[in-house]
Amino acid sequence: MATLIYTSNMSLDGFTEDSRGGFSWAPPDDEVFVAITERMASAGTYLYGRRMYETMAVWETDPTLAERSDLTARFAEVWQAADKVVHSSTLTTTSTARTRLVDHVDAGAVEDLKSSADGYVLVGGPHLAAQALEAGLVDEIELFVWPVVLGGRNPALPAGWSAELDLLEHQRFPSGAVRLHYRVR
DSSP states (O other): OOOEEEEEEEETTSEEEOTTSOOTTOOOOHHHHHHHHHHHHTEEEEEEEHHHHHHHTHHHHOHHHHTSOHHHHHHHHHHHHSEEEEEOSSOOOOSSTTEEEESSOOHHHHHHHHHHOSBEEEEESHHHHHHHHHTTOOOEEEEEEESOOOOOEEESSOTTOOOOEEEEEEEEOTTSOEEEEEEEO
């Protein structure tokens, strides 16, 4: 059975976006970028909501991103190699290969995917992750916590959700960001 990991960037006060919905507050330095790419490479499938999918699809639809450096080329290669399942009730088509569209989160379908997946399965985006966490589907949580307080929007973890966690790993980066990797009990 594959492990389902929720991975996200997060401000110190727990948000995934600034007050305007932006992500520029967490520009990964090379070390963070490598760590994120390694996590992405360990997964055969990514689960996304519409908004996170649209944010990430540029790694396939905009070839100039891969041309910026060896690191961005590797990330684009990794992202394109994985299967993507996009959960959206508003999208009618996708713009990337290896992408399947479903209209809602089906816990049974996610469990079936976990039992047949190669490598890890990653869930990205706070809204979809909240549904997966609340349904008890997430096995591990990996947060990249940035040294910034945003007073932003879209919390990384859902309000009202509770769980006991076991720390598996932690890593500090020169930028001051910290990677915290937990197992959900």
